[in-house]
Amino acid sequence: MNTEFVKGQPAEKAWVDGFCVQQCARDADGRLVSLVLAARQDATSQAESWLLAVDRSAHALRAAQAVLHLAQATQAKLVPQLINVQPWLSREAAEETLAQRALDDSAAVRALFTQAGYSWCLHVRMGEPAQAILAALADLPVAGVVLGRRGLNAAQSLLLGSVTQKVLQQAQRPVLVVP
Template sequence: MTIALIAFDGSENALRAIDEVLDTMDTSKLHVHLLYVCEPVQVNELLFSQDPVLTMLSINKAHEESGWTLLASAQARLESAGVAFDAYVRIGNPAEVITDFSREYHCDLIVMGTRGMGAIKNLLLGSVASKVIHLTEKPLLLVK
């Protein structure tokens, strides 16, 4: 049994990553952990709030709900292919959450789409994919 973590962000590249897994792996021996990671609440979102804790909780809940909405298309693809999967929404730094999750759930492979930002923009901003490359010891399949 192969356990694959598909880090899904709702992008076209993330959908292509799912298709790549379905096209190239033996789906009868595959279990997928489908993961969407929400960015944590930013300080500037709390600046003018009368109750920062309540505001943070409501923003986190809204982020989490939108994550579940984004996962719907990915879940539908996996269901129609007959692949066993579990879906998760987490909050935190995406690269760190993906890496920690892959260790915690003993994933054999991490699969994710790239945004194709290019070298210069990647140097300035970084990307989740390049951060995961540096943080993980797991095999990583990046799909553009």
């Protein structure tokens, strides 16, 4: 993996495995904690944007298919703002694997949008998923957020919590939940 952005190259000139690094952020200890990768440098410039939570799950892929279907049905100009949340990693692990983990987790969804002719932008953050999604929702100029629902039963939701439920309760923008 090309990690020149880690060595101090300005984000707007950095590339990771053929994707433009539009932004990266570090914590107070210098640990890489977030990245923004795009298929093209202009991937954030089009009109309609929704934040779409992605991981390797079938639920995330189903949510992406729903967004794509809606965009095609309405002939909307869309640049999906994908978000992938990774668990906290050590400084060394973040430098070496954060971008690749997110690219691997989002591969199917990115391919879906790319094959349909849509640009995309991938926001990678470390932390607790619901909080990271809510922070991205507050930070980004998006219309709302789209989440795939994992289908936890009542006991599982009570014991484990639900990212979808937390985002629904706290989001200040529209939330589309795809079953």
